[in-house]
Amino acid sequence: MKTLYKYIASVLLIVIYVSCNESDDSISGITVNTEDFTITAPVVVQQRDTLGFLRGSSNSGEVTYTLLSQTPENSVVLGIRYGEIIAANPEVFNADITNQINLTVEVKKRNVTRISNVTILRNLNDPDGDGIENNSDTDPNNPCVPLQDLTYTGFNPFNSIWGAADCDDDGMTNADEVNSGRNPYIDESTIGDADGDGVRDDVDPEPNNPCLPEQFAGYQDFNPENEVWAMGDCDDDGVSNADELANGESPYPLPDLPCNEILNFDLGNYERELRTVDSNNGEGVTIGVIGEDCGTFFFTGGSLFNQGCFNEDLSIPFFFTPNDPTSSNGTIVVNLTEYSCLSEDRVSSRLFTVEGFGSYAGASSTVEFTYTITELGDDIPEEERVTTGTLIIRPLS
Incomplete structure (x- = not known):
């Protein structure tokens, strides 16, 4: 009897197992x-x-x-x-x-x-492509009827009838206007620019304010003959747009961008050891620190000009200026700066001034600088005071 019970229990377990694992979705x-x-x-x-x-x-x-x-x-x-x-x-x-x-x-x-x-x-109930179905279109074969307001965008730009029409009668087809970013429902030549900022009055958020929409240094689409624009002060520096333009300066401010974007040159790449090649003293290594003002970089370390100095507090500012707002190349200037050079004995020191100019190249992160170094001191012969040369600074690798 016990054997029979065991057999029945085994069969039941097998049936339950099969039922639980059945993958047939019909079951x-x-x-x-x-x-x-x-x-x-x-x-x-x-x-x-x-x-x-x-x-x-x-x-x-x-x-x-x-x-x-x-x-x-x-x-x-x-x-x-x-x-x-x-x-x-x-x-x-x-x-x-x-x-x-x-x-x-x-x-x-x-x-x-x-x-x-x-x-x-595909819906074929709009043969003229004006976006109006035949049963609502007063002229189903005329893409310019009914008349639409300036903000209408419900037309079919792929419809050949609509594309060949000229709904604003300005001599330019609807298709050509759309492809050139113009409005096919208005003749743009009739729209003025009251403030002379180069933005048509119909799309200008402030048609009588020559400084809105905001533009930045390098913008050239303004009308310098417009009196409203000329009297404006778009960089808010107290000098009128007209006077800044006459002085060869931009009447617009620099954009509020990170310095790297303004220079198109990442000065942060220079915050490491850099190779220096001096035309007078050969190769060496220097380091640098970004200044607080955009484009200001302090080259430090006594080996900047490879003079054998050991100053830990040497700091000579280089000023970087881009050639134009889109260029990754530019100029560098070092204004007259005095520094001391601690000799190898770490006791005696010599005093110098340096000034010069040069250029930087964004693609290679390289600076080339023509300098004039003058050694100070009454005991220095005149013919030995001044040294000119070229310094190239670039990444180690």
Whole structure:
């Protein structure tokens, strides 16, 4: 009897194990429902427009969708969980490429899948491309009727009838205006620029303020003949725009940017050991420290000019100025600076001044500097006081 009980228990355990590990979804009872269907796109489709939603359900919760194929390709993308059909390429829907887009979609819950075939029809109810369907368009074959305001963007830029028209009658086709960033519904030549800042009044946030929208040094599109602009002070330094321009200076401020962006040269790369090659004294190594003001860099260490100095407090400021706002090259200047040179015995020292000019190159992070060093002291012969030379500073590697 005990043997019989053991046999029955073993059979029950096997049945329970098989039931718990059964992967056949027909046994699990999961069902997925979907269907084939057709939708019609709007008369004008914009990027990221929602065109519709896929159809599918399951008796076991939310289904997922996978786009298996589409013709033409890259027409749409799907919102994976909720089946949103999103326009990826508006030209497919707006141009005469095809009249329908065909999708094959897998609808899935666990291992149960169904296929849904979706057809998206291009909307042909706007032959003139003005974005107004025929039943609402007072002149379905005239792309410029009804009249639109200046902010209207509902037109079909791929429609050949609309593109060939000239809705603002300025001699430029709608298509050419859109391609050049102009407004096809207004003749820009009739719009003034009251403050002379180079921004048309229709897009200028402050048409009577020559300093708004804010511009920065290097901006050249202003009208120097405009009195409103000439009397302005766009860098707020107490000097009028006209006077700054006459003095050869920019009437606009430097942008509030990190110094590296202003110089187009990362001075931070110089905060390490750098190789120095001096035309008089050969090679050496120096280090540097960024100054508080943009473009100011202090080269330190007694080996800057490879004179055999051992000063730990040597600090000679170099001033970096870019050639123009977009250049990574520029000039450097060292104003007359006095420094001492502690000799090898660490007791006696010599006093010098240095000044000069040169250039920096962003691509190679290299400085080339022509200097004049003058040794101070009454016991120095005149012919030995002044030394001129060239110093090149660059990264060690």
